[in-house]
Amino acid sequence: MASADKTARRKRRSEKAVFWLLRLMSLAVVGVLFWILGFIVVKGIEVIDWQFLTGMPKEGMTEGGIFPAIVGTLCLVAGSVVIAFPIGVMSGIYISEYAPDNWLVKFIRVMTNNLSGVPSIVFGLFGMALFVNTLGFGDSIIAGSCTLALLVLPVVIRTTEEALRAIDHSYRVGSLALGATKLQTIRKVLLPMAFPNIVTGLILSVGRISGETAPILFTAVAYFLPKLPTSIFDQVMALPYHLYVIATSGTDLEAARPMAYGTALVLILIVLFINLLAGGLRRYFGNKVKTN
C-alpha cells in the first residue's frame, strides 16, 4: 500500500515537472516572438503616418514614404499568385487523380519536395538566367513574379494533392456511380471540398514570399525608383529589398534607421493581414461548401 502510494506520488511529481517544462518552452517561444514584434512596433509606429504610406522616398531614402515599395510588393505577390495558382492546382489534380502510381510520378513528387527545399537565392539566380536574360523580360514585375511563382509552386502542388487525397474515396465512387465523368467528379465534388485547404496553403505561402528578398534581387527590384510601375515589364521597388537597402547601403544609414523600422512594420502588417485573410477565407469556403 505504502509503496503504491509512493509510486503514485512520484508519477504525479514527474508529471508536474514535465508539464512545467513544456509550458516554459511555449512561453519562451511566444516571448521571443512578442519581443521581436514589440520592438518593431515601438520603433516603427513613430514614422508611420499617411505621408509615409502614400509618399515617395526622398533625400536619399531618409525622408518621405515607401508607397512605391508597397505597390511593388503587392504587384509581385499578385503576379506570382496568378501564375502559380492555376499551374499548381492543375499539377496537384493531375498527380492526385490522374497520374498512374508509377516511378515517374514518384520521381515528380520527390522532386517537388526537393524543390521546396532549394534556397531562395538559387531561385533568384535561375530566374535571372531564364526570365531576365533568356526570355528577355529584363528586370521587371513579370520576371520577379515568375521567379516567386516557382518558389511557391511546390507548396501549391503539394497542398492541392494532399487536400484531394484527404477526401474519402466514397465521394468519388458516389459521384461516378451516378453517371458523372471523372472530370465532373473533380470539378463538382472534389475541388469544392478541397478548396478551403488549397486556398489556405496558397495564401500562407504568399505571406511567406511577400517577405522574400533573394528571388527578386536579380529579377525585379530597383534600388531607388520614386515612381509607380505602368506595365508588367517595369522595374519596381519592394518592401523587403527596400528594407535591406536602407538598413545596409543607404547614403546615411543613421538617418534612414527610423524609415527601416517603419518599413519592417508595414511588411509585418501585410503578412499578418494575409494570414488573417487565409483564416477568414477558409471559414467562408468551409461553410459555403456544406450548404451549396
Place this chain on the structure above:
Amino acid sequence: METSSISAKDVNFYYGDFQALRNVSLEMERNTVTALIGPSGCGKSTFLRLLNRMNDLIPGARLEGKVTVDGEDIYGKNVQVVELRKKVGMVFQKPNPFPKSIFENVAYGLRVNGVRDRETIRSRVEESLRGAALWEEVKDKLKRSAFELSGGQQQRLCIARALAVQPSILLMDEPASALDPVSTSKVEDLIYELKKNYTIVIVTHNMQQAARVSDRTAFFYLGKLVEYDRTEKIFTHPSEEATQNYVTGRFG
C-alpha cells in the same frame, strides 16, 4: 418505368493475380430483389460492383465471361460506362452524401447528366425524395446541408440520389450495415416498395435481412456461386450443406 434483367455467364474476375470470382453464372429477373450472401471475401461485393463496372476503377482488375443487362453486353466495346451507370444505380455501405444541400445532392445526378431545366430538376428531386420515403422529413429544409441529417436519413438521401437519374436497376452494398435498427427497418421497407419499379441486387451480411427483403438469394463462397434459389428455399431447405451451415450461422 422499364426495369431490367441481368445475366452473368461463366464470369471469372481477377484482381491482379488473385481470382475473386470463379465461373459464376447467374440470371436475375425483372422486378425482383436478389440477395447476395456469403462470408467476407467470398466475392459477393465484387460481383455486385461488376454490374455497374465500378471495379474498373481498381488497377489490375480483369473480367472474363459475359455480363448482360437486358441482353446487352455491358463489357462490350461500344458501351459508354457513364450511360451504364445511369441505368444501373448504386447505394453504398456507408452513407456518402456530398457536402452540398439536400436538394443539390439529389439534383447532382441530373446536373451531371445534362438536365438544365429548373422545373424538371425540382420535380424530379421531389419525386425521388418521395420515392425514398424522405420527402416528409426534409421538405422544409431542402437548402440545409445534407450532413445535418441522421445516418439513416443520409442513407435514404443516397437512395433518392440514385433514383433521381431514373435507373432501372439498383445495386445496394450492405445498405443498412451502418444504421441503427429503426433506420434499418425503414430502409428495408423502402426496398420492398422499390421492388415494384426496380430490379434490385443487394449484398448483405444480415441473414434476417436477406430473408425479409429478397425473392431470390445467391450464396457465394470462396469466389464460387454455391447455390442460387428462391430465398425461402435457401433459408429452409438448401440443397448444399455449405449453404445450410452458413444460413444457420455455423460458419462465416
